[in-house]
Amino acid sequence: QVQLVESGGQLVQPGGSLRLSCAASVRTFSDYTMGWFRQAPGKEREFVAAISWSGTGTYYVDIVKGRFTISRDNAKNTVYLQMNSLKPEDTANYYCAAKVGSRISSAAGYNYWGQGTQVTVSS
Numbered sequence: 001q002v003q004l005v006e007s008g009g010q011l012v013q014p015g016g017s018l019r020l021s022c023a024a025s026v027r028t029f030s031d032y033t034m035g036w037f038r039q040a041p042g043k044e045r046e047f048v049a050a051i052s053w054s055g056t057g058t059y060y061v062d063i064v065k066g067r068f069t070i071s072r073d074n075a076k077n078t079v080y081l082q083m084n085s086l087k088p089e090d091t092a093n094y095y096c097a098a099k100v101g102s103r104i105s106s107a108a109g110y111n112y113w114g115q116g117t118q119v120t121v122s123s
Helices: none
Strands: 003-007 018-025 033-039 046-051 058-060 068-073 078-083 092-099 117-121
Touching: 003 092, 018 033, 018 092, 018 117, 033 068, 033 078, 046 068, 046 078, 058 068, 078 092
Parallel strands: none
Antiparallel strands: 003 018, 018 078, 033 046, 033 092, 046 058, 068 078, 092 117
């Protein structure tokens, strides 16, 4: 069983930065590939980024590549999403998720989800 709790979402101006955190309650955090997803009102949930169990492998969808950075601290059971150069279209509820599978480029297979943290980019 994996419990995930996101934090760090807030209102930020366009061009600003935020760092989201996701704390995991799990026996062995390093068993899991971790991902970030987001869902804007009226839109489907979309895959944003993922990181391998060791942290050496990362994947980003094109629309966030170069602006977002995913990282993890296995000693703290925490995964992060550093978001820079934020745009209004980044406004969404951001979720972290965990899966046992190792394919970081795939959005499939995530079976543990947090409750989400709201990010609003607006002036």
